[in-house]
Amino acid sequence: DAKTTQPPSMDCAEGRAANLPCNHSTISGNEYVYWYRQIHSQGPQYIIHGLKNNETNEMASLIITEDRKSSTLILPHATLRDTAVYYCIVPRNSGNTPLVFGKGTRLSVIA
Amino acid sequence: NAGVTQTPKFRVLKTGQSMTLLCAQDMNHEYMYWYRQDPGMGLRLIHYSVGEGTTAKGEVPDGYNVSRLKKQNFLLGLESAAPSQTSVYFCASSYGQLLRETQYFGPGTRLLVL
Numbered sequence: 546d547a548k549t550t551q552p553p554s555m556d557c558a559e560g561r562a563a564n565l566p567c568n569h570s571t572i573s574g575n576e577y578v579y580w581y582r583q584i585h586s587q588g589p590q591y592i593i594h595g596l597k598n599n600e601t602n603e604m605a606s607l608i609i610t611e612d613r614k615s616s617t618l619i620l621p622h623a624t625l626r627d628t629a630v631y632y633c634i635v636p637r638n639s640g641n642t643p644l645v646f647g648k649g650t651r652l653s654v655i656a
Numbered sequence: 657n658a659g660v661t662q663t664p665k666f667r668v669l670k671t672g673q674s675m676t677l678l679c680a681q682d683m684n685h686e687y688m689y690w691y692r693q694d695p696g697m698g699l700r701l702i703h704y705s706v707g708e709g710t711t712a713k714g715e716v717p718d719g720y721n722v723s724r725l726k727k728q729n730f731l732l733g734l735e736s737a738a739p740s741q742t743s744v745y746f747c748a749s750s751y752g753q754l755l756r757e758t759q760y761f762g763p764g765t766r767l768l769v770l
Binding site: 579581586587588589590591594632643644645646647648649 | 660689691696697698699700701704714715744746748758759760761762763764
């Protein structure tokens, strides 16, 4: 996978937007950016993925910069239940290799 | 649909004992995976399977064996458990033709080896 860099932790006030950054400066070709999250003691959960254009679904929005070297996951109205570890993953496009989960960003939503 | 289920949820073993963890999925997914997660760490891939009857090694395969005799089941075996195998084990599955596609995870099995 292309190397990704995420801050180890972030705080966000409940009801506010949570903006989680991810740097992936070595991204190349048609490599996608995936986001997963893991709520304490549960299995990881897929959130969203994108290639070039911004993406939105019922859970979040994904903003990818024009040069594709970084992206931001946005939770528009964070709730306490969004407290989790968020993983940004850029799988290698060549060959058929599994995802690599790093340490992610621990988001704490505070009341 | 139950999605991905794991059995058991929790287990305590003594060093040297053996056990099998069962993962089942009802989504007709081709690919299945076993991960382990240690405190403060990300997930590490143990073994995976790209179809019934196939298995492949992941990042940390030593001390584990797997089998995929049926498409819906993926078994993870510990032949001789060691304290270093104390961890939370997650199973996942995916539909697509590539390993990077969206994965769906089970609730995890917590294993303590004394």
